[in-house]
């Protein structure tokens with residue numbers, strides 16, 4: 130479904146991704162793990178068209194999407210839920226969700242989508258009239274994911290969805306990620322919580338300094354000595 134082939138990109142003079150190659154299949158959760166500054170967020174931003182590909186190719190559903198404007202990439206169904214949520218704090222929960230549905234013109238379909246995201250996150254239904262900025266961190270993360278789902282992703286890019294959350298919210302977020310995937314959406318998941326990410330993913334990539342240094346079945350990576358020492362703390 131998504132393939133990055135030898136992608137290089139960076140900021141100004143600085144090259145961050147150095148010939149990075151990864152892929153995500155139609156029914157997969159694929160995780161990217163790596164230390165701070167390895168280039169995980171940069172990878173997602175490049176896929177979303179927010180950073181220019183300097184060389185290499187990004188192919189989505191058999192079409193090259195290199196350097197298409199971000200709005201075209203969203204229209205094709207690649208939806209990124211950014212690190213730090215970036216919800217609209219002064220809009221209500223409902224308005225935040227409606228913003229996610231900006232490509233959808235059919236109000237009935239929007240209602241159905243709202244029913245679906247409220248079934249995943251019932252707390253958002255209870256808080257639908259509350260300003261987004263008044264929600265807890267965990268609830269804001271739910272809102273950010275729900276807003277992404279309102280855009281009907283064909284591929285969902287999740288950047289650090291568990292960052293800074295209390296354990297009960299981490300459990301819930303991972304449960305929902307798995308459910309979204311089982312219902313048919315492939316997911317590329319960037320996570321510091323390598324243990325949890327690898328336990329729900331089918332495959333994973335370890336990146337260091339903008340390069341893939343290890344890849345494989347998530348179950349194998351969980352047993353890998355380097356991964357255990359560097360990312361699983363054992």
Ligand code: ATP
Pocket residue numbers: 140143145163164165166167168169170171172
């Ligand atoms: P983290 O988990 O800390 O977010 P990451 O793996 O997602 O790490 P990136 O955010 O992709 O890493 O950053 C990769 C490198 O690019 C880092 O060295 C970072 O300092 C640099 N970088 C990120 N954003 C910019 C920017 N806007 N301008 C210049 N350099 C940047």
